[in-house]
Amino acid sequence: MARRVAAFKQQVKERHEQKAEFHPHDALFKLFLRQPDTARDFLAFHLPAPIHALCDMKTLKLESSSFIDDDLRESYSDVLWSVKTEQGPGYIYCLIEHQSTSNKLIAFRMMRYAIAAMQNHLDAGYKTLPMVVPLLFYHGIESPYPYSLCWLDCFADPKLARQLYASAFPLIDVTVMPDDEIMQHRRMALLELIQKHIRQRDLMGQVEQMACLLSSGYANDRQIKGLFNYILQTGDAVRFNDFIDSVAERSPKHKESLMTIAERLRQEGNNPKPCI
Known part of the structure; x- marks a missing residue:
């Protein structure tokens, strides 16, 4: 029992130390990316060109991301921008990974962020889903970034996952x-x-x-x-x-x-x- 208590205290200590370490990264990241002109330059260089061409960067607007679950923020900080596109309102969600050890399921986490942003958009009264572009900003110890950023690769059987989630769902009509x-x-x-x-x-x-x-x-x-x-x-x-x-x-x-x-x-x- 004493060993379990000691192990738990150690986990709590390490978690607090990690969170303390995150704060400087978080502050600097948001200091830069929350500035519209800086964000436009960032997106000009890092947003995929075909997507960038669809966006009116003059309409870039910082949005609240308070709808994201607290547990998703444990190891990451984020900036959410809305932008008008040729297809209607869209969002660019930029995530910075603070952990020195990369998370192999980060692509799934990013999907959760994106879907949360879509739901928030619908809750605001819109009738169709917006395009949400997730971006990961990585500055970890291991280089290059070691994991796939396709969320379908998070499955034990990625091939089967692609068959299921990259096509229409089965219908029993x-x-x-x-x-x-x-x-x-x-x-x-x-x-x-x-x-x-x-x-x-x-x-x-x-x-x-x-x-x-x-x-x-x-x-x-x-x-x-x-x-x-x-x-x-x-x-x-x-x-x-x-x-x-x-x-x-x-x-x-x-x-x-x-x-x-x-x-x-x-x-x-x-x-x-x-x-x-």
Whole structure:
């Protein structure tokens, strides 16, 4: 126990020493980069030329970065500039790394900064995401800078990460999925079928499919109860009785439980319980 306490105190001491070391770097960095003319020169030399060409540097404006989480500031200081571009408002986020030992996940941290800036932009009332250009200013001991600044390289499998995050995300759109295909989806079929058709005025066209899926035995009693409660709450309540009666008649295995569910839901009337 004593060793753990001593180790913890040492960690706290080292952390305070690190923070004390950061302050001079932080102060000097911001002294220069918060001056518009200095920032313009900095960006003229270091911002990628195609991006610089899109920016109106006369509109460069220092912004608050107080929305950044405190834990992200532990080892870094930052300056955030807004700038008008040909595509609308944009931001240039410059980060200075104070640590003498480089962080191999810095690219992921920079993505977190950039996304936080995007969210702050949306919170201000804008309807589209802004371009946020993260820049890392490095003056550490190890030279040259040893790690990739592509955040996708932070993954154990960068190739797979690029396949996932450099293209559109997978979409399961049941609104365009054929019913015959849905019927093959085993334990998901009941959910997908009903949520595809729930906005139809009449669900009677799905009676045979529902009965078939119930007979497959993929859904448990709680799921079946929740399903019909959901239909009552969200679907066409006027024909709900006809629907559940028809499904029950075609599902001998579940007929008794379905009729019990139907009776309970009828008794609840217009105040059905949540589907849980």
